[in-house]
Amino acid sequence: MTPDLECLNLVKKFGATTAVDNVSFDVPPGSFFSILGPSGCGKTTIMRMIAGFLDPSSGDIKIRDRSVLNTPPNKRPVNMVFQHLALFPMMTIAENIGYGLRRNGLPKPEIARKVDEALERIGLPGIGNRKVDELSGGQKQRVAIARCMVLEPDVLLLDEPLGALDLKLRERMKVELKALQAAFDTTFVYITHDQSEALVMSDQIAVMNHGRFEQIGTGRELYYRPDSAFVAGFVGDSNRWAGEITRVDGDGLEIRTDSGLLLRGASHGRVLSVGEKAQIFVRPEAIRIAHDAGELDHFDNRMTGRVTSLLFNGAASRIIVQDPEGREEIEVNLPQSGEFAGLARGAEVQIGWSGAQGNCFAAGGH
Known part of the structure; x- marks a missing residue:
């Protein structure tokens, strides 16, 4: 089975500093893959290279077996959800979700249909005419995901999307995000420094430290059979x-x-x-x-x-x-x-x- 995403021997240097040091991994179709590590370990740099915002110093990135190194960000079959959701407060929910579709020139009836379908999938039907500031934090999170998913990306990138939420909402959203990933049947690549988020949601987790992957495995494998002292100390107590x-x-x-x-x-x-x-x-x-x-x-x-x-x-x-x-x-x-x-x-x-x-x-x- 061809992976949805392959990163091959990725290296990223900023001057004399190596932020990502020869990292390779692949993500099977329809899976939830997390990159877990402390601040400054290089995980966001990997995400930005996949999205096309940064060029690797060496290595390759393939999406469904096609290299995207020379493809600009807006032409890559990926989309990205940031920690600060960047929803447009002057637009309705429907206008926010349909923003990318309008940019792509889809007819209005097709946009309306796709927006309604997305609202159904995220469990918020009938709220298209409401404003962003009328929603709770969890609802805004789901709308931000829907705005990405209507564009039908091959891979959805999520950059610490729960970091700005309060603790109780963050706990609930861990379960909801996993359910949304299954509902859309789309490959999620998620980065976080929170080991609980990674353990709860992920099919596979890569633990990163100082620009390298220490171990890739299931949450159970990382927790009970860590490959290094770093993984043993970082994953769980x-x-x-x-x-x-x-x-x-x-x-x-x-x-x-x-x-x-x-x-x-x-x-x-x-x-x-x-x-x-x-x-x-x-x-x-x-x-x-x-x-x-x-x-x-x-x-x-x-x-x-x-x-x-x-x-x-x-x-x-x-x-x-x-x-x-x-x-x-x-x-x-x-x-x-x-x-x-x-x-x-x-x-x-x-x-x-x-x-x-x-x-x-x-x-x-x-």
Whole structure:
């Protein structure tokens, strides 16, 4: 199957600075592909090269197997939704959605039909005569997408489109955007620094750092089997320890942390050696909590700790536990059973986790 989008060995330099460093990826038809990374990593530069606003220093960009390097932005079969939606306040909703169609010279009856169809698809039928300032933030977001989709692009580019929304609306729009992508059956390429957005919506995610892709995979693959320390730390929350490897036994290993803890972890296929400096990452939800140490005998990492903080967040509530010598603070998810809901600061608890849940990397990060 021919990908809707292929980026081949893309490089973009600004003087002596390399913003995008030999990046290659392809996006299958009808999929939701996200580029996730911190500010300044190069993800917006990639988006602008795909849209035609920037020329790559080298490499190629193909849409449905045709290079678009020499095609101006207005002639490329892509459209773009920006964080600041740039809707025209002096126009009605219908006029906003039909703007590109009018520019393309379509007859008025055809424009009206396409606008009505788009409003149906975004779940806002019958509002064509309203003004932009009469809409909520989420409705404006949907109108901005409809304005792009009536032009029937092969690929829709979305540049952090939820960044200006409040938290509750942003959570709702994550679900709505995924539904809209399925309704239009169009390939979405989405850039964000918010790992929750990428995990919820995407079929595939590329994690970017310093101009390169660290890993491309599903959200589950990135979360549970990160390829690098950067991915382990950036995607989701983790407890992290640095130290030295004291034992290697197949895929399992032992690390003495810089603070003196002796922890078991797993290399998950990475080649690591005794004496090597390393990092170990453990998700807060991988750690079990108990009142009695005997309940945790099956774990190869276990300790007594004291609760130093309670972080209430409904079903995602956590505690911070300090080890007996006060060397480390460890984040632990509270079980949803409510058994530990009455914990107070200073309470003594038992915690434990499996070594297989500890992702270990060489100190260099891979």
